[in-house]
Amino acid sequence: MCGIVGYVGDEECANLLVEGLRKLEYRGYDSAGLAVLGEKGLSVVRAKGKLSNLEARLAEAVPRGKTGIGHTRWATHGKPSDENAHPHSYGGVAVVHNGIIENHLELKESLGKAGHKFSSETDTEIFAHLIHDEMQKGLDLPQSVRGALRNVKGTYALAVVSDEHPGMLVVSKNASPLVVGLGEGCNFVASDVPAILAHTRDVIYMEEGDFAVITRKGVEFTDLAGAKLARPSRRIDWTPTMAEKNGHKHFMHKEIHEQARALTDTIRGRASIEEGDVFLDGCHLDTKLVQKLTKIQIVACGTSWHASLTGKLMIETLARIPVEVDLASEFRYREPLIDKNTLCVAVSQSGETADTLGSFREARSRGARGLAICNVVGSAIAREADDVLYTHAGPEIGVASTKAFTTQLAAFFLLAVRLGRLRGTLTPEQGRRHLEAIFEVPMLVERVMKYEDLIRQAAYKFSHARDLLFLGRGPQYPVALEGALKLKEISYIHAEGYAAGEMKHGPIALIDEDMPVMVLAPRDSAEEAGVNYEKILGNIQEVRARGGRVIAIHSEGDTKVPQLAEAAIPLPQTNPLLMPIISVIPTQLFSYHVADHRGTDVDQPRNLAKSVTVE
Ligand code: AGP
Numbered sequence: 001m002c003g004i005v006g007y008v009g010d011e012e013c014a015n016l017l018v019e020g021l022r023k024l025e026y027r028g029y030d031s032a033g034l035a036v037l038g039e040k041g042l043s044v045v046r047a048k049g050k051l052s053n054l055e056a057r058l059a060e061a062v063p064r065g066k067t068g069i070g071h072t073r074w075a076t077h078g079k080p081s082d083e084n085a086h087p088h089s090y091g092g093v094a095v096v097h098n099g100i101i102e103n104h105l106e107l108k109e110s111l112g113k114a115g116h117k118f119s120s121e122t123d124t125e126i127f128a129h130l131i132h133d134e135m136q137k138g139l140d141l142p143q144s145v146r147g148a149l150r151n152v153k154g155t156y157a158l159a160v161v162s163d164e165h166p167g168m169l170v171v172s173k174n175a176s177p178l179v180v181g182l183g184e185g186c187n188f189v190a191s192d193v194p195a196i197l198a199h200t201r202d203v204i205y206m207e208e209g210d211f212a213v214i215t216r217k218g219v220e221f222t223d224l225a226g227a228k229l230a231r232p233s234r235r236i237d238w239t240p241t242m243a244e245k246n247g248h249k250h251f252m253h254k255e256i257h258e259q260a261r262a263l264t265d266t267i268r269g270r271a272s273i274e275e276g277d278v279f280l281d282g283c284h285l286d287t288k289l290v291q292k293l294t295k296i297q298i299v300a301c302g303t304s305w306h307a308s309l310t311g312k313l314m315i316e317t318l319a320r321i322p323v324e325v326d327l328a329s330e331f332r333y334r335e336p337l338i339d340k341n342t343l344c345v346a347v348s349q350s351g352e353t354a355d356t357l358g359s360f361r362e363a364r365s366r367g368a369r370g371l372a373i374c375n376v377v378g379s380a381i382a383r384e385a386d387d388v389l390y391t392h393a394g395p396e397i398g399v400a401s402t403k404a405f406t407t408q409l410a411a412f413f414l415l416a417v418r419l420g421r422l423r424g425t426l427t428p429e430q431g432r433r434h435l436e437a438i439f440e441v442p443m444l445v446e447r448v449m450k451y452e453d454l455i456r457q458a459a460y461k462f463s464h465a466r467d468l469l470f471l472g473r474g475p476q477y478p479v480a481l482e483g484a485l486k487l488k489e490i491s492y493i494h495a496e497g498y499a500a501g502e503m504k505h506g507p508i509a510l511i512d513e514d515m516p517v518m519v520l521a522p523r524d525s526a527e528e529a530g531v532n533y534e535k536i537l538g539n540i541q542e543v544r545a546r547g548g549r550v551i552a553i554h555s556e557g558d559t560k561v562p563q564l565a566e567a568a569i570p571l572p573q574t575n576p577l578l579m580p581i582i583s584v585i586p587t588q589l590f591s592y593h594v595a596d597h598r599g600t601d602v603d604q605p606r607n608l609a610k611s612v613t614v615e
Pocket of ligand 1 (some may be wrong): 005301302303304347348349350351352353356399400401402478489606610611612
C-alpha cells in the first residue's frame with residue numbers, strides 16, 4: 001500500500017525516482033507523483049492512474065534536481081485524482097506519506113481557522129501545512145517535522161523535503177514500513193528494498209518512532225524527541241535480478257516457476273536426515289519451553305491464513321499440540337484466551353500486514369511467546385518476535401502470493417517436525433522419514449510444472465466462467481480456499497473454496513453447467529487411496545449428477561478420477577501433509593492462465609495492495 005522512494009546525492013533524480021516507484025508498483029496504487037529540489041526550487045509533478053501517466057507528464061518537462069521524493073498512492077482518504085496524489089506541498093515544503101492520520105479532521109479544522117486553504121481531500125496534506133507553520137517560527141526542517149508529528153495521531157511513513165534545505169530528506173516511521181539505503185555519495189529511503197536494490201544492498205530498517213535526517217554524506221537517526229539512536233546497517237542477499245521478470249510475461253508466472261528453488265532455499269541447512277531432526281536458526285525453542293506449551297495460536301491474513309490452516313494440521317499431527325488459527329483482523333478484537341503457556345505464531349510474507357502485526361502484539365501483551373514466519377528479513381513482525389523462522393522465497397512482487405504460500409508450508413512442516421521431536425511425539429526414525437519426504441518436494445514441484453500446457457488448456461476452456469467452486473477435503477481443504485482466492489484476485493471471476501463434505505449443506509444448490517467445479521482429489525498417500533480420496537470421489541459424482549462440469553486434480557496413475565472429469569491434471573504423490581505444496585501449483589497456474597487469457601492486470605489486480613499496512 002502506498003510506496004515511498006527518496007534520493008539525495010549527486011545525480012539528477014527524477015528518472016531514478018520513477019524507476020524506484022516502478023519497483024514498488026506491486027504494492028498497489030492509483031496515482032503517483034514526485035517532488036524534486038533543484039536550483040529553481042521545488043517542482044512537483046503528479047498524475048492519477050498508472051506510472052505511465054506520470055511519465056507522460058514528466059516528458060513535457062523533467063524537473064531538474066538532485067534531491068527528491070516520489071510516491072505511489074493507494075487511496076484511503078479522497079478518491080484517486082491528480083489533486084489527491086502525493087507529494088502534497090505547501091510553502092516550499094513537500095511531503096509523501098503512507099498511513100492514516102486519525103485526527104486529520106480536527107487538525108484540518110484548526111488549520112482552516114488559522115487561514116490555511118487545502119487543495120486536496122487527503123489527510124496527508126495537513127503535514128505540509130503543519131511543517132510549514134513550524135518553519136515560520138524559525139525552526140529548521142528536522143525540528144519542524146518533529147513539531148508537526150507531535151500534533152498528529154495515527155500511522156505514518158513520512159518523507160519530507162523543503163526548498164529551504166536543499167540536499168536534505170527528513171523521514172520518520174510509525175507503523176508503516178520504511179527502509180534507508182546507504183549508497184556511495186548518495187543515500188535513499190523507500191517503503192521496500194526492491195525500490196533501491198539497483199543502487200545498494202546496504203540497508204537500515206527503521207524502527208517504530210524512528211526519525212532520520214538523510215543527506216548525501218550520511219544518515220542521522222534520532223527518536224522523535226531528538227535523542228540520538230544507533231541503527232546498524234545490514235547487507236541483504238537479494239540481488240537486483242531477483243526483482244526482475246527474467247523473460248517471464250508477469251512476475252506471478254516467474255514466481256510460480258521459482259518455487260522449487262524457493263523451497264530448496266527454505267529447507268536447506270535446516271534439517272539433518274541422520275538425526276531425524278530440524279535446526280532452526282533464530283528459533284530458540286527447547287524441550288522445557290515446548291513441554292509447557294498448552295496451545296499454539298496462529299494469526300495471519302489472506303494466503304498466509306490458508307497456509308496456517310495447513311500448518312495447524314501439520315503441528316497437531318506431528319507434535320500433538322492443540323493449534324488455533326485466527327484471521328488476524330478478527331483475533332485482535334475478540335478478547336482472546338492467551339497466556340504465557342501459549343506460543344503465538346504470526347505468519348506473513350511481508351512481515352508488515354497491519355492486522356497480523358496488531359494481533360501479534362495483542363497476543364504477546366497477554367504473555368504469549370511470539371514466533372514469526374516471515375519472508376522479509378528485518379520486517380516489523382520479524383523484529384518484534386522472540387523467534388523468527390524466515391522463508392527464503394526471495395522478493396515476491398506479484399500481488400497474488402504463490403511462492404510465499406508454498407515456502408510457508410515448508411516452514412510449518414519443519415517447525416512441526418522440530419516440535420514433535422522436542423515433545424517426543426516423533427521418534428528419530430519418524431523424523432527421518434518426514435525429512436526425507438520434504439527433501440524430495442522441490443523435485444516434485446518441478447515435475448508439476450511439466451503439466452503447464454495441460455493446465456493452460458483447461459484454463460482457456462473455463463476462462464469464461466462467471467463463478468467457480470473449489471472443493472477439497474482434509475489437507476486439500478486449505479488448498480481449495482487458496483485456489484479460489486487466487487482465481488478471484490487476478491481474474492475477477494467469483495470463486496468459492498469449500499470443504500467438500502460441506503457441499504451438501506448449501507453450495508450444491510448452485511451447481512449446474514455454468515458453475516464449473518475444481519476438485520482437489522489426490523490419493524491420500526502412496527500406500528493407500530484413503531478415506532479423503534474415497535469420499536471426494538462421491539462428491540465428484542454428486543456434482544456430475546447435477547450437470548456440473550468437473551476439473552480434477554488427481555494423483556498420477558489414478559484412473560478413476562480422470563474418467564469423471566472434463567479436464568484432469570495429474571500430480572506426483574508425496575506425504576499427505578506435504579501434498580498441499582504440490583497440489584496448489586496447478587491451481588496457481590490455472591488462475592494465472594485464466595487471468596492472462598482474460599487480459600487482466602495479473603501482477604497488479606485492481607483495488608489490491610501487496611502489503612496491507614492499514615487496518
Ligand atoms: C494473496 O494472494 C494476497 N494478495 C493477500 O491475501 C496476502 O496473502 C495477505 O494480504 C497477507 O499478506 P502477508 O502475508 O504479507 O501478511
